[in-house]
Amino acid sequence: MLPPFVTARWLAEHRDSVVVALVRRGPEDPEPVPGAVAVELEGVLSGPSSAETGRHPLPDPAVFAAGLSGVGIGDDSTVVAYDVAGGVFAARLVWMLRAVGVPAALLDGGPPPTAEAGPDAPTVLTPRPWPVDRLSDLLNGPDGADVILDARPRERFLGAPDPLDPRPGHVPGALPLPARENLHGDGRLLPEEVLAQRFADAGVVPGAAVVAYCGSGITACHTLLVLEQLGLGPGRLYPGSWSQYGALRPEEVG
Numbered sequence: 001m002l003p004p005f006v007t008a009r010w011l012a013e014h015r016d017s018v019v020v021a022l023v024r025r026g027p028e029d030p031e032p033v034p035g036a037v038a039v040e041l042e043g044v045l046s047g048p049s050s051a052e053t054g055r056h057p058l059p060d061p062a063v064f065a066a067g068l069s070g071v072g073i074g075d076d077s078t079v080v081a082y083d084v085a086g087g088v089f090a091a092r093l094v095w096m097l098r099a100v101g102v103p104a105a106l107l108d109g110g111p112p113p114t115a116e117a118g119p120d121a122p123t124v125l126t127p128r129p130w131p132v133d134r135l136s137d138l139l140n141g142p143d144g145a146d147v148i149l150d151a152r153p154r155e156r157f158l159g160a161p162d163p164l165d166p167r168p169g170h171v172p173g174a175l176p177l178p179a180r181e182n183l184h185g186d187g188r189l190l191p192e193e194v195l196a197q198r199f200a201d202a203g204v205v206p207g208a209a210v211v212a213y214c215g216s217g218i219t220a221c222h223t224l225l226v227l228e229q230l231g232l233g234p235g236r237l238y239p240g241s242w243s244q245y246g247a248l249r250p251e252e253v254g
Contacts, residue, residue: 001103002078002103002104002105003105003229004094004098004105004106004225004226004228004229005105005106005107005108005189005225005229006080006105006106006107006108007107007108007109008107008108008109008110008112011080011107011112014078017078018077018078018079018080019036019037019072019073019077019078019079019080020032020033020035020036020037020079020080020081020082020107020112021036021037021038021039021071021073021079021080021081021082021090021093022036022037022038022039022081022082022083022090022111023039023040023041023045023081023082023083023089023090023092023093024038024039024040024041024083025041025042025083025085025089026041026042029083029084030084033111033112036112037071037072037073038071039067039068039071039073039081039093040067041056041089041092041218043059043063043067044059044063044064044067044068045059045064045067045092045093045096046058046059046092046216046217046218047059047060047063049243051166051244051247051248052244052247052248053239053240053244054216054217054239054240054241054243054244054247055164055215055216055241055243056092056216056217056218056239056243057217057239057240057244058096058130058217058239061100061127061128061129061130062127064096064125064127065125065126065127065128066125066127068125069123069124069125070123072123073097073102073125074123074124074125075102075124075125075126077102077103077125078102078103078104079093079094079097079102079103079104079105080104080105080106080107081093081094081104081105081106081107082106082107082110082111082112083110083111084111085187086109086180086183086187086188087106087107087108087110087183087187087222088179088180088183088218088219088222089218089219090106090107090110091106091179091218091219091221091222091224091225092217092218092221094106094221094225095221095224095225095237096221099130099131099134100128100130100131101128102125106222106225108188108189109186109187109188109189110187133236134234134236134237135236135237135238135239136211136236136237136238137238137240138171138211138213138238138245139240139244139245139248139249142173142211143211144209145209145210145211145236146203146208146209146210147175147202147203147204147208147209147210147211148171148173148174148175148210148211148212148213149174149175149176149177149202149204149210149211149212149213149220149223150170150171150174150175150176150177150178150212150213150214150242151177151178151179151212151213151214151219151220151222151223152176152178152214152215152219152242153178153180154176154178154181156168156215156242157170157174157176157178158170158176164215164216164243165215165242165243165246166242166243166246166247167246167247168246169242169246170242171213171238171242171245174213175202175203176202177198177199177202177223179214179219179220179222179223180219181198182195182198182222182223182226189226189229192229192230195226195229195230196230199226199227199230199232204227204232206231206232207233208232208233209236210224210227210232210233210235210236211235211236211237211238212224212227212235212236212237212238213237213238213240213241213242213245214241214242215241215242215243216240216241216242216243217237217238217239217240217241217243220237220238220241221237223235224236224237
């Protein structure tokens with residue numbers, strides 16, 4: 001089984017059998033390296049924003065499938081994704097693909113220095129419903145979670161005002177575990193023993209039921225991929241995250 005993270009060396013050894021995908025947040029992000037494809041965060045990896053659903057709700061499965069089919073990602077593809085932010089945005093694509101059974105991994109420390117054209121990938125990705133066992137709704141309580149992890153920057157968890165958030169605060173009972181703190185300054189993952197201690201300090205033990213959220217359900221996917229990389233289970237995503245919770249429920253400020 002493809003692990004959640006792969007190295008540049010692994011990619012070089014398997015380049016002829018994978019599709020390399022750059023996840024772009026908007027026009028300010030660069031074009032993909034030659035031979036890679038671009039997948040847009042807005043419109044492909046997220047649906048329309050609203051207070052009821054959050055800033056980046058999961059898209060309709062048919063919209064997601066059509067968007068990826070259009071760039072050459074299909075049912076039989078293996079995908080390695082990267083971005084220009086250490087992978088915290090590309091993790092959304094990887095998590096979504098893995099959730100519906102398509103092999104995908106995040107490139108540790110991307111972007112790749114070079115990339116030659118990959119395989120002639122199938123261009124049809126079959127729409128599949130988002131699996132309910134990979135999702136959580138915290139609006140009405142902890143939803144069976146033993147641990148709730150907040151992947152936003154620590155100051156936002158503690159209640160610092162931020163224009164992205166509907167109000168300051170965090171989900172009751174959540175603990176801060178910022179996704180960007182999983183990374184070295186160069187965008188590579190911290191050593192696994194360091195990551196394991198970070199998760200243990202947040203109360204994550206083998207067998208724990210973990211739910212992750214962030215501002216809008218994007219960087220929390222990185223937390224869930226690290227959780228899986230450490231052998232601590234897939235965990236569940238709260239897609240609406242704080243952009244939904246903060247709009248619909250009273251805040252709890254740390």
